[in-house]
Amino acid sequence: MKYFVACSLLLVFCSCAPDRNSHSATLDEVAAVFTTPPDSTRTKVWWFHGETETTRVGITADLEAYRRAGVGGVVYYDQVHNKKTPRALDAFSPEWWEMLIFSAREAERLGLTFECHVSNGYVAGGPWITPEMGMQRVAAVDTVLAGGRSVEVKLPRPSSSYYKDIAVLAFPASSAGSEDSRSLRPRVSSNLPTLPVESLFRTGVKLTSIPVPEKGTSVYVYLDFGREFTARTLTYQVAPRGKATTSATNVPGPPADTFVGTGYQVLPPLGQLEVSDDGRHYRPVCDLLPVYRAHSSWKQKTVSFPAVTARYFRLNLHDWTTPDKPCLAMQLGDVCLSSKAAVDCWEEKSGLYAEYIEAGATPHYSRSEVVDTASVIDLTALLDDDGMLRWQVPEGLWTVLRVTHVPTGSKTKHGRPNLLGLECDKMSVEAAECQWRHYFGAIADTLTRHGIALQGMAMDSHEAGSQNWTPGFDREFRARRGYDLKKYLPVMAGYVVGSSQESEAFLYDVRRTVADLIADNYYATFDRLCRERGLDFTAQATGNALCIVADPIQAKGRVAKPQGEFWAIHPDGNYDIKECSSAAHLYAKPIASGEAFTDAKFAHSPAYLKSLADYAYCFGINEFVVCASAYQPWLDSVPGNTGGGRHYCLNRNNTFWPYSRPFWNYQARCAYLMRQGRPVVDLAVYLGENAPVKILTYRLPEIPSGYDFDAFTSDALFRRMEACDGRVVLPDGMSYRMVILPRNGELTLAALKKIASFVEAGVPVYGPRPTGSPSHVDLACDEEYRRWVAALWGEAPVSQGRRSYGRGTVYWGMPLHEAVAEAGLTPDLALMHGDVKTGKLYFAHRRLDDADIYFLDNHTQRPLSDTMIFRSAYRQAQLWNPVDGRRYAVPALPMNDGTVALPLELAPREACFVVLADAPSDTLPAARWLCRERVVEVDGPWQVYFDPAKGGPGEVVFHTLTDWTTHADARIRYYSGTALYRGQLTVQRHDARERVCLRFSSLGAVSRVVVNGREAGIVWCSPWEVDLTPFVHDGDNVLELYVANSLMNRMIGDASRPADERITYAYPEIVTPADTLVASGIAGPVSLLYRE
Secondary structure, eight states: OHHHHHHHHHHHHHHHSOOOSSOOOOHHHHHHHHSSOOGGGSOEEEEEESSSOOOHHHHHHHHHHHHHHTOOEEEEEEOOOOSOOTTOOOTTSHHHHHHHHHHHHHHHHHTOEEEEESSSSBSSEETTOOGGGBOEEEEEEEEEEESSEEEEEEOOOOSSSSOEEEEEEEEEOOTTSOOBHHHHOOEEEESOTTSOGGGGGOSSSOOEEEOOOOTTOOEEEEEEEEEEEEEEEEEEEEOOOSBOGGGSOOOSOOOOSSOOOTTOOOOOOSEEEEEESSSSSEEEEEEEOOOOBOSSOOOEEEEEEEEEEEEEEEEEEOOOOBTTBTTOOEEEEEEEEESSOBOTTHHHHTTSSOOOOOSOOOOOOOGGGSBOGGGOEEOGGGBOTTSEEEEEEOSSEEEEEEEEEEEOOOBOBSSOGGGOOEEBOTTOHHHHHHHHHHTHHHHHHHHHHTTOOOOEEEEOOOOSOOOOBOTTHHHHHHHHHSSOOGGGGGGGGTBOBSOHHHHHHHHHHHHHHHHHHIIIIIIHHHHHHHHHTTOEEEEOTTOSSOOSSOOHHHHHTTSSEEEEEEETTOTTOOHHHHHHHHHHHHTTOSOOEEEEEETOOTTOOHHHHHHHHHHHHHTTOOEEEEEEEEOOOOSSOSEEEOTTTTOOBOSTTSTTGGGOHHHHHHHHHHHHHTTSSEEOOOEEEEOOSOSSOOOOGGGSOOOOTTOOEEEEOHHHHHHTOEEETTEEEOTTSOEESEEEOOTTOBOOHHHHHHHHHHHHTTOOEEOOOOOBOOSGGGGGGHHHHHHHHHHHHOSSOOSSEEEEETTEEEEESSOHHHHHHHTTOOOSEEESSSOTTTTTEEEEEEEOSSEEEEEEEEOSSSOEEEEEEEOOSOOEEEEEOTTTOOEEEEOOEEOTTSOEEEEEEEOTTOEEEEEEESSOOTTSOBOGGGSOEEEEEOOOOEEEEEOGGGTOOEEEEESSOOOGGGOSOHHHHTOOSEEEEEEEEEEOOSSTTOEEEEEESSEESEEEEEETTEEEEEEOSTTOEEEOGGGOOSEEEEEEEEEEOOTHHHHHHHTTSOGGGOSOEEESOOOOTTSOOOOOEEOSOEEEEEEO
16 A cells, blocks of 8 residues: 555656756757757748749759748648649659759758658549548448348449448338438429429439529429428538638637638528428428538538428528629539438538537437337348348338448549549558558658658648548447447438437547547558658648548647648638647647748738748747748749749749848747747647537637637547646646636546546636536446536536635636636736737747746737736846847846736837846847937938839939839839839937937838948848948948839739730739739838937
8 A cells, every 4th residue: 555655646746747858958058049040940841843844943043042041941842733734744754753853962962951742732642542542431321121021132332433331230110210202202393493393302413503583582492292291301412612610710819609710601591491281381490501611522411300290391492692602503402301310410420521510409309210229230241242131131111221431532632633643541550651652652762762861741731521431440439439339330321329319429429539540540650650760740630621520639749740820811820820839738749830821922021921920939839831932943934933823922033032031030030949948838728529629719718818828639638638736737847727628518527537637636627517428438427427517516507606626626607817817827928008918919938947938929010118027937037039139138127926027118010039037137238118219310312223124214213212102103113123222321429339220111021221331131020120330430321222022013014014025924823903012112211210
């Protein structure tokens, strides 16, 4: 007994102690590297090939440009968006191999890392993936047999040319549910004479187009069964439209009652199913729900409802359009009205396509309406290889269900055409290994034979739709869920087995098993293969568009470098990268990678892209891989290859590229600091287990101001998280101060008991009283479940309250900020006069052994001046500027509550690091707002040179600094490139100690500043200034400003000109004459700042 206690105490101690095995840099070590961080911190680019011909000169020019600018490496990736690529090489052709090897050698020569994508196009597959190795789904065909006889019958097979049997099951055919509109063939008609109404009810034919009726009217489709008919379900196929919830990006926002996401809109119902006793007066039965697009071609939907009996039914189709597509005809077909009880929306619940699953809406059918589990007979052994069933059928009417799996047909896309093919099975180790051998493994082997080092493999997001089966799924299900799925297989075809609750719970377990296998058999397999060769594996696992039933946080935990993505269309952040950083924190991954600046356009300035980078750092990302840089085969064409019209503009043909090194240096400094120490995150938000599972904006609580959060799912809950000293702790030392439960009250028994152990150990927990377990595993544990709920939330439900259990407390009903305050937590960051959250002061916090590091981002167009309060025990403060690598002293005021206050100012869109330590900072200069400042406007006139070779007029004079796009001269209005401003700079210092800075009030987009022939720096972002002190002298100085703007303007001007008169060449074209010009040049006063 003493031995057990001693071991237990040791285990607790070890679980509480942080992992000190890995070296944590000290502040002095970090400071020494900050200005010039190692190349390993530098941003990489996805280098897209396949749209054009491939030339050696283009390869060398691209790679040398990356190296000069400060890009750290490339991911070679054949991604093709143009439908016609007549001069592009075939993948794996001798010429392709020659160019790949040359590219790798050139990257090695230049000191760039070289990685490759897992597949041609995305995401993982090719012609070597056979139907057997491809993505699979369950397909079932039923047959009704009369009993009391011996039968020898060939069972119908699925329509797919490839299929494999899973099982053959028989169960009594319910007398209440064996009829449908296909077997009874009711008389059908419509009020629309031109509508081929019979085609709506045929199977295997093209969907029927139904025109939009006039406003206030409907298209009616009547069914007259000639006698009373009892209906319980309506199944139909409809063309998918709109963006599915799983395809819409979740961006920061308040909690809501319904889903919100980028590009998502709630589609109206297609209409209603109605019923009538007399054929004249109809009443509604149910809505016909739309099918959303979820990166798949799935069209079928089943709607269930309580039994309704009548002779007459009709489809009342109306008002299905949306304002953006008011004339979109409905494509409808394969309509079947059935007496069979079915799981509501069983297609998505069984994982045939991916939607976030809400609480079950399946009616509570009586036992006589559903399949009794005890009556299910396994006939699999009686089916021969030819599909012949020989069986002595018991008395009565029997349904025989042949359950098979068939390929989903999902194919790779956006790659070189000759190597496109089926997507590999996402739940199969064997399929993943097959993909590796035939593509990436072949590349790695070839480069090794040529003595070239390959650094890693990348995997883009999964965008190939869903699957819900793989060979051996039944064995995996039993091992992971603890029961045999065979008698419940009919549920995967829509049948209700046992009860509605049992069937919904079984499908929950199916989805959870699918998610587990995707993580363990797909992503983990690729990670193992990479580790075996000493390669990094960077994977989006599974991606922002969750079009497969997956758990991205779990999947990201299975790869060396989890990756999220952030797009140029999201100016204020998105939660896909928050999932990535959460996974990195939960699973001790040092790198949280981000697919960066996705779909940035030539219109976007480096300053705008920096604002995206800043929120990504605040969301926990510490590596960028740009999506994307289009390979440029030519030296004389600008912009050249536009990536099939997607721009992919961060390449050597961008007008600001020659001035972009500070942009890349900024990212390297930020990435370096964001990799130091450990993250400090207070709140752990539990997303549950209900796959597909993701951070959903509308389901999150209102995160209190000044707190950061990570999200976690069941895998991390059970495998990584323990409680100690009032915190949730992880093996590597990461910890959280409070746990937040799902708003819908959905918890499995195992999760509930784990949460109880947290509370007992002193961890505060916030969340509603659980409503029950959604898992079939827990159906027999209701009493135990209720006991645990009562222990934590009390015997009787109360709308708001708190309850102690062990050393901790559970809070519910009140706003989260109240619960956090009651639990004694203090914000990690606060403003004395403002609000961190509403003021959009984004932040991230890392902790070294001897310092706290905060990254701050003023994510607004307003200057911020306030006293900021940091939760840190350190008493000295420094400001580190990642734009130029300089460090400054800031006075700190220690508070009595364990915080420290600092007066700080941030210009609009400015970001910086605040470093808190005990080391004195006396030798550092003061931050700019602590200095006295004198502002003097620089007078004109300005001699400005617009290069005639780029369409400019040559030398002109600007008496006033104005936006080029407002100029009367079209040669200036449409100019793109660098214009040289020359002017006189008169410096008159009052004190020799004064520093002299130059500030731009409005600059589009970057300026290289040269004073007296010496390089002073490049201005490209807020606060839009450069220090001239080392380069100026009192009196007159020569000022030269090399200003580069957007390439868009020249392309817009060229769009109205004949091709042979154009300065630009885009393949394919990406602008029209009607596009908006981008503000350019120096559009406002330039000022001298004297600071002391």
